[in-house]
Amino acid sequence: MEYIQTVLFQVPASRLEQASETGGLLAELDGHRAYLKQQPGFRDLRLTRSINNEGNVLIVVETRWADDESLVRYETAEPNVAGIIRKHEDLLVRDSLQVLDMEALRTEASFARLESAEAARSRLVLPLIVPLGVLAFALLAIYGLSRIYLELDKGSAVGLATGVAIGILLIAVYVANNPRMPAWQVGGIFVVVIAALAGGTIWALVQEDEGEATGEPTASASPGASPAGSPAAGGGELALTLGDNFFELAGQKSPTLSVAAGKEATVSLTNTGIAPHNMHVADAGGQYPEAFCNPGGATPCSDPNLIKAGGTATIKINLGAGTYDFRCDFHPLEMTGTLEVQ
Numbered sequence: 001m002e003y004i005q006t007v008l009f010q011v012p013a014s015r016l017e018q019a020s021e022t023g024g025l026l027a028e029l030d031g032h033r034a035y036l037k038q039q040p041g042f043r044d045l046r047l048t049r050s051i052n053n054e055g056n057v058l059i060v061v062e063t064r065w066a067d068d069e070s071l072v073r074y075e076t077a078e079p080n081v082a083g084i085i086r087k088h089e090d091l092l093v094r095d096s097l098q099v100l101d102m103e104a105l106r107t108e109a110s111f112a113r114l115e116s117a118e119a120a121r122s123r124l125v126l127p128l129i130v131p132l133g134v135l136a137f138a139l140l141a142i143y144g145l146s147r148i149y150l151e152l153d154k155g156s157a158v159g160l161a162t163g164v165a166i167g168i169l170l171i172a173v174y175v176a177n178n179p180r181m182p183a184w185q186v187g188g189i190f191v192v193v194i195a196a197l198a199g200g201t202i203w204a205l206v207q208e209d210e211g212e213a214t215g216e217p218t219a220s221a222s223p224g225a226s227p228a229g230s231p232a233a234g235g236g237e238l239a240l241t242l243g244d245n246f247f248e249l250a251g252q253k254s255p256t257l258s259v260a261a262g263k264e265a266t267v268s269l270t271n272t273g274i275a276p277h278n279m280h281v282a283d284a285g286g287q288y289p290e291a292f293c294n295p296g297g298a299t300p301c302s303d304p305n306l307i308k309a310g311g312t313a314t315i316k317i318n319l320g321a322g323t324y325d326f327r328c329d330f331h332p333l334e335m336t337g338t339l340e341v342q
């Protein structure tokens with residue numbers, strides 16, 4: 001820290017010329033510079049003057065020192081500024097001499113140190129925070145969106161995906177047209193997007209939990225509810241399990257299910273897997289007129305036509321005698337079975 005000695009004194013304007021002449025006070029102070037420069041810890045000498053209200057010239061002599069020992073050593077030995085001025089006391093306004101020792105709180109050098117410390121901090125923190133933030137955002141987006149899509153039926157999922165795509169497009173168009181976006185707008189967009197993602201993810205997780213809670217009792221109840229595997233001759237209830245990715249009837253995968261002809265049979269379905277499934281019966285020619293079936297459509301279809309993980313559904317079958325294929329529309333190649341109507 002810097003130490004400063006400030007010596008103030010006043011000279012009547014009428015005597016200024018006398019002070020300025022060769023060998024005068026001001027000349028002697030100028031000459032003192034050479035001596036000061038040789039003193040340890042000396043940094044700077046400044047002489048300033050101004051005229052005050054009484055018409056006197058106020059002169060300020062400032063010497064700057066690297067430490068207080070240097071200043072004290074200088075002050076306590078001759079020659080020094082105060083001593084030189086006292087020799088010319090007859091020139092001065094009476095009692096106008098003042099000597100102040102001051103300690104600098106802040107100097108340009110210390111400001112520069114403060115700033116560079118701040119800059120170093122931000123140089124260290126920014127390259128860490130930005131990639132970590134982007135990574136966290138990407139993970140949230142991937143995890144959140146996948147959870148949300150799993151909870152939605154097909155139509156809503158397509159709607160949401162379209163909405164997300166349009167949203168990204170709108171933001172991109174806006175940013176392209178406003179290259180100098182203020183920071184609060186950038187931050188605002190991020191906050192809204194992250195809030196929507198987090199909200200959607202929480203909603204999806206809650207839905208999932210509820211699905212599990214309601215799914216479990218039904219899943220354990222269904223095996224007892226019907227004599228699985230036996231033909232429902234009287235149009236009674238049958239139960240079929242939907243796993244990842246197979247139909248199962250009494251421990252048999254890709255099973256053959258039998259129902260009576262010309263009567264409505266209701267088959268209850270339980271999704272014990274993680275993926276969504278459904279059940280879609282082909283027409284007599286082995287064709288699926290709809291790629292994705294609808295209850296009440298051309299051929300029998302589970303209601304709902306998307307059975308979430310842990311969810312249950314029913315399918316009503318009322319067909320003429322014959323053998324029909326059925327499948328899951330989500331996994332049409334691997335997830336199939338045969339329906340015998342007798």
Ligand SMILES: [Cu+2]
Pocket residue numbers: 245246276277278328329330331335
């Ligand atoms: Cu499936």
